[in-house]
Amino acid sequence: MSRTVRAPVEADHARVLAVLDSWWGGFAGADGTRQRAALLPRLYFQHFTDTSRIVEDDGALVAFLIGFLSPARPDEAYVHFVGVDPARQGQGLGRDLYEWFFALARGRGRTVVRAITSAGNAGSHAFHTRMGFVAQPGPRQFEGRPVQPDYDGPGLDRVAFVRHLEA
Numbered sequence: 001m002s003r004t005v006r007a008p009v010e011a012d013h014a015r016v017l018a019v020l021d022s023w024w025g026g027f028a029g030a031d032g033t034r035q036r037a038a039l040l041p042r043l044y045f046q047h048f049t050d051t052s053r054i055v056e057d058d059g060a061l062v063a064f065l066i067g068f069l070s071p072a073r074p075d076e077a078y079v080h081f082v083g084v085d086p087a088r089q090g091q092g093l094g095r096d097l098y099e100w101f102f103a104l105a106r107g108r109g110r111t112v113v114r115a116i117t118s119a120g121n122a123g124s125h126a127f128h129t130r131m132g133f134v135a136q137p138g139p140r141q142f143e144g145r146p147v148q149p150d151y152d153g154p155g156l157d158r159v160a161f162v163r164h165l166e167a
């Protein structure tokens, strides 16, 4: 098996959109499908490629990370979206992608990484916690996780994570 890790190109946009529903296990139903697709417009595959990664095994997409260095907050970097093929989950791919991103961010002078996830995504919460993120306190809890109500618009509650990078 030959693994490739590379920057995304525009042609990856459709390939990533095509796997979102199955990789997220249909999370949040039709509404989740719409939200996920809307979160990944083509522009991420045009303008954020140097801070993002595509992982392929023998040419098949197995993981991706879309991230960027904040243009407005010079200390911060942001992981916008990450996904791993369910057949490859739990094997350290998500960790490898995050550690790559942390090193990149650190090397470019960033000391803070932020990410958000849906309030109901317990797996994502567990993963981010293992990766050293802390969920910011919120006015509400969902299944014991602090939630920012209406964070991304009416009814779009999120957990907001922050991770400080060691020097």
Ligand SMILES: CC(C)(COP(=O)(O)OP(=O)(O)OC[C@H]1O[C@@H](n2cnc3c(N)ncnc32)[C@H](O)[C@@H]1OP(=O)(O)O)[C@@H](O)C(=O)NCCC(=O)NCCS
Residues within 6 Å of the ligand: 023, 024, 080, 081, 082, 083, 084, 085, 088, 089, 090, 091, 092, 093, 094, 095, 096, 116, 117, 121, 122, 123, 124, 126, 127, 128, 130, 131
């Ligand atoms: C969340 C996700 C990216 C994690 O990737 P992964 O490759 O499976 O994670 P790793 O194998 O690198 O795990 C890293 C650590 O997080 C833990 N972890 C990962 N997923 C977990 C889960 N669902 N529940 C509990 N712990 C989890 C692992 O046990 C591991 O801990 P360890 O260091 O103690 O061994 C992946 O499961 C995924 O794509 N899920 C569906 C999409 C999604 O929810 N994306 C994130 C929201 S945008």
